[in-house]
Amino acid sequence: MSLLRSLYTLQLRENSRCLRSVEQEVRWRLRRVKYKNLVFLAETSIPYMQEQASKELLTELLMYLERRWTEIDDCRTVVTLMTKVGHLSEPLMGRLEDKFLELAEQFGPEDLRRVMLTLASQNRRSVPLLRAISYHLAQKPFTLTRGMLIDFAYAYGKLNFHQTQIFQKLAAELLPQVSSMTPSDITQCSKSFAFLKWLNLPLFEAFAQHMLNKADSFTPLQLSNMILAFARLNFHPEQEEQFFSLVHKKLEPELANLSPILQVDVVWSLCVLQQVQEAQLQGVLCQEFHKQFLDSKFPQNQNICQKLVHINATAQLEHPKYIGPYLPLATCQQAFRLQTSTSRKMTPMQKDLQDIMKGWLGSEDKVRFGETTQYGWELDAELVLDVENQPLPMKNFIAPHLAQPTGTQPLPPGAKRLAFLRWEFPNFNSRSKDLLGRFVMARRHLQAAGLLVVDVPYYEWLELKSEWQKGAYLKDKMGKTVAEDLAK
Known part of the structure; x- marks a missing residue:
């Protein structure tokens, strides 16, 4: 198996006789090796197997990992297989989840973080696992690093799993560390809590103050994502005037350089927060801009068209001095047809x-x-x-x-x-x-x-x-x- 890993690392050609010979030998011995050797092979060689089109060996490896799952007796093996193999075999992932619940008492915070990130990367919302992880995070006196806190917030947000006690713990432990967080950390945390619809006022005030203190270190993209998070939660900082004055100053020269979808999202978010400026309204309501969404048929266009109608309504109803342009009536009606065609079931x-x-x-x-x-x-x-x-x-x-x-x-x-x-x-x-x-x-x-x-x-x-x-x-x-x- 070590030899096979070395040959993969050397990137031999797929039709190499040496490589195929070693692969065949490994296949013959898979049944007799210890489970930890199967895990070693999975951990070190699966990416190469996929690249080298070694489908037969990969199929047999997955089969033996699944059949002999009861031999797993440590946390590292569970985490390794979830991370490296779980996305390739649904039955194996189900067995690994069972084994996780059996060994949950033995998992440390780093193991729990890796499991959460694996579930998030696979968009796998396994409620029993998430409940078990939440219980151990809440009940055990784990020392969580800043990176762990950020990753847990991200994973909970990605999986849309609500656990109030955990959110309070994450917010309380993040608050004293905000001043030393990077703009990327601040942006990711605000997005994660926005996905969860969790507004912790002291934490978000700290985010806003950190942005005021270190505005020059925030990129336009990071700043835009913070505005989107604030708008979702309808959060208005205490120093609102100063905050949005700085936001407009930073975004004004850069807004047009953002992707068109993000431009709409940012202007719509500023409309939600009642901080949009007339120049920003004009930028997205002009025909040259909005026709790219109405003339194409991308799935996300329905949501963008709705937001354009909301922006148009803001211009009509909340900005009496705004002189145009507005969305044409035909454009609005097209957006309404898109909205009606996918109307949701009555609650x-x-x-x-x-x-x-x-x-x-x-x-x-x-x-x-x-x-x-x-x-x-x-x-x-x-x-x-x-x-x-x-x-x-x-x-x-x-x-x-x-x-x-x-x-x-x-x-x-x-x-x-x-x-x-x-x-x-x-x-x-x-x-x-x-x-x-x-x-x-x-x-x-x-x-x-x-x-x-x-x-x-x-x-x-x-x-x-x-x-x-x-x-x-x-x-x-x-x-x-x-x-x-x-x-x-």
Whole structure:
């Protein structure tokens, strides 16, 4: 086996008689060697086998590793095989996971880190393993280095596995080390916690302060990724004005050099945080820029087109001095068609809300469900109330806010248009009642468009048991929204 490894290292040709002879000899002896020799061969030679097209030897090696997995008796072997071989054999990876759970008590922090990174690299969300790793990280007095903390945060974020106790531990141990972290470390941590929807205010304030102190060491790409993370969590630093002044100063000469998709993401994120500038709006709303997304058929274009519509809405609703350009109506309608063509399945809460409103109103003429606005946001339900706060049949009323405007009659004097928005568990930061940035922007846009927004959060809705309670709840929320509007 050592000879075979040496021949692979020498990069002999595939048809070398010497190489093929040694490979054949190894194949004959695989059944009789100890398991640690199989692991040695896997660890040192599998990449070369793949390059040398040694498929028969590789197939037999994987077969014997899988059949004799019960011979594994140490942590290093588990980690090595997961890292080197796991992606090549699904049955073997399953056996290794079982063996990991059996030997979990013996794993140290470095072993746990390697297992987590292996799972993340294979995008393998094995819940039993992740729970076991989380338990040992939380219960044992491990000393975690900064690199370990960053890698654990990355792996949890990549696998989208939520474990509050671990996140608190990672944030608490990272906080004192922020001042000595590199820009790359800061960027990776902020992205990881953003993926997890975990906003630890002291930690993110430290990230923002570190960026202010060492702005020159951050590349435009790193700075852009931090803005994306802040926008996802709707995080506004305490020194917001100073922070974003520096951001604009650094990004202004470099924004056009970023990839087009990243340009859209950055400008959209600045819209979420209410920090976008008119020049940035003009840069992505001009036809020369946005036509590259609408004229091509890449899968990610649907998301980018939606963000362009949101940016367009920000320009229309929140920047009265902005003079253009705007997205053409045909462009917006194309983006809406993309959005509609992949509409998601109705959730139980959404269905429940519609059923309650139909029963309460007694007529579907007085409500619209699931309509998309020209601002790129979907309304769960929409009502028009008269001066006495009674729902009106709305079919013939003008609805200029919809993606496909309808009706011909203006609203009666004193009438109000209400939009019901349900907020489900994924719409919030983890362990919080604070909405994620994109949904905060959705509320803001609809309110700026003249609609009264009635929020229906999941944590209030789930406490209601009967249909009568849910109907009374919706009426009460509607009444409070109207009263707040009158008070203004």
